[in-house]
Amino acid sequence: MIRAAWDRLRLFNIGELFAHRGRTVMAMVVMGVSAGLLVSVFSISGSITGSVDKLTKSLGGNAALEVSGITDAGFDQPLLQQIRAVPGVGAAVPMLRQSLGAGDSRALLIGADASVAQLGSDLGGTLREQASKLLTVPNGVLVGSAMGRAQGEKFQLGTVTATVAGVIDDATAAKINGGHIVIALLPVAQQITDRVGRLDSVQIVAAPNTDVGQLRSRLTAAVAGHAVVADPDLRTAQAGGAVMLVRYSTLASSASALIVSSFLIYNAMSMAVAQRRPTLSLLRAMGGKRSPMVRDLIAEAALLGLCGGVIGAIIGIFMGRTAIHQLPAAIVNSVESRTEYEVPGYAVPVAILACVLASVAAAAIAARQVYKVAPIEALAPVGVGAADRVKPLMRWVAAVFGVALIAGAVVIAEADLGRLSIGAISLSIAGAVVLCFAATEPIVAAVAAVARLFGAPGALGSTTIERAPRRVWATVMTVMIGVTAIVAIGNASRNMVSAATDSFQGLARTDVFVSPTPMEQFPTGPLLPADLKDKLKAIPGVGGVGSAQMAFATLGRGRVMLQAYENGVARTQTLDSVSAADQARMAKGEGVVVSRDVARSLGVHEGSALTLPTPTGEHRVTVLKVVPYFSAIAGVVVLDLDILRQWYQRPGETIIGVDFAPGADHAAVMAAVRAAVPADMHVDTGSQAVTAISSSVRQGTSISAAILWIVVLVSAVALLNTLMLSVLDRRRELGVLRAMGTSRRFLLRTVLTEAAGIGVTGALLGLTVGSAVHYLATVALGHAIAMDIAYHPSALLVAYAIIALGLSLLGAIPPALRAARLPIVEAIAVD
Structure with missing residues (x-):
């Protein structure tokens, strides 16, 4: 039985795939594109979380829990003794961790002591092997091979001049932050970072037969809010949050590509059924059963999806490597580990499975024609029988289901579910497609009507359109989805960038910013030199200097960004809404301002009590105001600068704002500021800061935008596929017309009118649906980034639709040329 099924599949299905190579290649290409997009999207987020997870395991080894600092200021070292005294603690290994440098030179400094050997980690093995070098070399450090340092070399590291005591070999170094690592004994690392008596984390190895849950509770009580007790994967979870918005938005765009690909597979299978009607009818007349034929068609589609998915997944691996460099630096630098590109283990299987399932689902719908066509009817041209007609009951069911999907999308978009709200975009587009299925007949009639506008060639083209309603509807949907995606998601992203830019316009009120990293990366450290502020105050022409x-x-289990300002420095427009009374309460340490996403995740609102864990213990405050704030990386908690310095033990500032005195020579003052600031610090004007942040936000949407245009190109391939099927179906008809004296130009125009009917109708539907989804998308994106986004329809949406339509119509050229060049004798002799 299995042998018979294989022979039938090999002869009638796989043989057809080779016989119609063009159709096979097109189907595999579009499925490959979908698989490639999915793999690249998964790899982007997986690389960030995977890099953090890899670093965590390299440092933590067999640690069951980690006690970590609430901020990068860490906690007091005496807390270590309290931790070691907790029952059930087998070993407590202290560490100091701090990022050094930026960009390609970014590295991680690790400080540890001899107890690290109890972790059984890569770090412990390295220290055990080269401990003697560190003990005998003053201010000695071990460096990874990627650092480009040689043994014995001296270089400035933080506040000390360090000596390279040893270089970690490539194999070992690659396991720890990709070799961009500096390892020192704990006292040396504390001197380098000017953090004597401070720790960043303590890795906890549980004693034998200890319940980890109970141990966590005892440790939490012991640290009393001065630090965080969590599983080692907490850092990975927090890193995933930073890239989640990019992942969701790109997944929504990739889903559009997969839907379009499914329609193309549907058309390909419809083409297969149409071309094989004589063979199918003969098999049915000889007693063949319908079910094996349907199963063979589905197996054929699954094979297409599998091959396309495998090829696309391989390409997607390289696409992801390129795309990861397009991520905004603020996202990449928000985690302590260097991002190393890696493809998660689930990425390729999930992408291939999605392609196979989409192909099977599309093929199953197309293969239903085999069940509905009788043996004698199967000899008739496609579209004549009842197989291409939609039953009234199915139309009503589709209409109800479509309305339900759209209603669900509206509820999800309005429900303020955070980044999950983005799912409303894909759900609404799916609902529109289902509603359009219920309206198949009016849509096909509209396509035929548009074709008739082009005179006699259009009249002939309209008859072909009406003979294959399902196929025409499917192609209209591919064009509609392409235009909808461009209009809706493209314009919503543009509105988001505009809203984010407007929210940061307040930065332009400050003349100059000095920060350790660029302003678009939200400078969180290291702290600026303690004497820098006084130096800037002393510059002639400086009217005022403020810290932030x-x-x-x-x-909780999430991560927030603490922000504190002085003298209005670096305040954004959204924070200007905080009243003077609330600012006075903030100065007393009575309250804080939080962004919407923080309020949502913690379940608080204005007036709620909130407990803040800090290195100085827990502090209970009141939520004074919930404000919209661009929270693509992390939510925001705003408090008074002096309070932040006291509670979180972070003296100094990470941003200094400088205002010029009235009438001062801006160029001269700017030059003096640059001269006073160390070379490795950043100096930007307020307007430059706004521009840089705007560019960073726009860069974050660039990957999604690129995927959308790929969807349009896939739509063009779908239109090519449908029109090629139309030409193949009518080879005899076209040959007779040519024999009767019809010109090649007339036939060329006939096929082009079909394309125009499909393209124009699909584009108009896309504009209508896209405009509605655009509004819904602005609401969903507003919840995703925790700020208000205004809906601004743009004349560009028509331009986008025309460009998308033009790209789609390009797919009509090859079939039209084939119809015009079809040899008369060959066409008449077909079948």
């Missing part, structure tokens, strides 16, 4: 701090902090 930004710092990532753990709040």
Whole structure:
């Protein structure tokens, strides 16, 4: 039985795939594109979380829990003794961790002591092997091979001049932050970072037969809010949050490509059924059963999806490697580890499975024609029988289901579910497609009507359109989805960038910013030199100098960005809404301002009590105001600068704002500021800061935009596929017309009118649906980034639709040329 099924599949299905190579290649290409997009999207987020997870395991080894600092300021070292005294703690290994440098030179400094050997980690093995070098070399450090340092070399590292005591070999170094690592004994690392008596984390190895849950509770009580007790994967979870918005938005765009690909597979299978009607009818007349024929068609589609998915997944691996460099630096630098490109283990299987399932689903719908066509009817041209007609009951069911999907999308978009709200975009587009299925007949009639506008060639083309309603509807949907995606998601992203830019316009009120990293990366550290502020105050022409701090902090299992300002420095427009009374309460440490996403995740609102864990213990404050804020990386908690310095033990500032005195020579003052600031610090004007942040936000949407245009190109391939089927179906008819004296130009125009009917109708539907989804998308994106996004329809949406339509119509050229060049004798002799 299995042998018979294989022979039938090999002869009638796989043989057809080779016989119609063009159709096979097109189907595999579009499925490959979908698989490639999915793999690249998964790889982008997986690389960030995977890099953090890899670093965590390299440092933590067999640690069951980690006690970590609430911010990068860490916690007091005496807390270590309290941790070691907790029952059930087998080993407590202290560490100091701090990122050094930026960009390609970014590295991680690790400080540890001899107890690290108890972790059984890569770090412990390295220290055990080269401990003697560190003990005998003053201020000695071990460096990874990627650092480009030689043994014995001296270089400035933080506040000390360090000596390279040893270089970690490539194999070992690659396991720890990709070789961009500096390892020192704990006292040396504390001197380098000017953090004597401070720790960043303590890795906990549980004693034998200890319940980890109970141990976590005892440790939490012991640290009393001065630090965070969590599983080692907490850092990975927090890193995933930073890239989640990019992942969701790109997945929504990739889903559009997969839907379009499914329609193309449907058309390909419809083409297969149409071309094989004589063979199918003969098999049915000889007693063949319908079910094996349908199963063979589905197996054929699954094979297409599998091959296309495998090829696309391989290409997607390389696409992801390129795309990861397009991520905004603020996202990449928000995690302590260097991002190393890697493809998650689930990425390729999930992408291939999605392609196979989409192909099977599309093929199953197309293969239903085999069940509905009787043996004698199967000899008739496609579209004549009942197989291409939609039953009234099915239309009503589709209409109800479509309305339900759209209603669900509206509820999800309005429900403020955070980044999950983005799912409303794909759901609404799916609902529109289902509604359009219920309206198949009016849509096909509209396509035929548009074709008739082009005179006699259009009249002939309209008859072909009406003979294959399902196929025409499917192609209209591919064009509609392409235009909808461009109009809706493209314009919503543009509105988001505009809203984010407007929210940061307040930065332009400050003349100059000095920060350790570029302003678009939200400078969270290291702290600026302690004497820098006084130097800037002393510059002639400086009217005022203010401080600000930004710092990532753990709040619950999530991560927030602490922000504190002085003299209005670096304040954004959304924070200007905080009243003077609330600012006075903030100065007393009575309250804080939080962004919407923080309020949502913690379940608080204005007036709620909130407990903040800090290195100085837990502090209970009141939520004074919930504000919209661009929270693509992390939510925001705003508090008074002096309070932040006291509670979180972070003296100094990460941003200094400088205002010029009235009448001062801006160029001269700017030159003096640059001269006073160390060379490795950043100096930007307020307007430059706004522009840089705007560019960073726009860069974050560039990957999604690229995927959308790929969807349009896939739509063009779908139109090519449908029109090629139309030409193949009518080879005899076209040959007779040519024999009767019809010109090649007339036939060329006939096929082009079909394309125009399909393209124009699909584009108009896309504009209508896209405009509605655009509004819904602005609401969903507003919840995703925790700020208000205004809906601004743009004349560009028509331009986008015309460009998308033009690209789609390009697919009509090859079939039209084939129809015009079809040899008369060959066409008449077909079948």
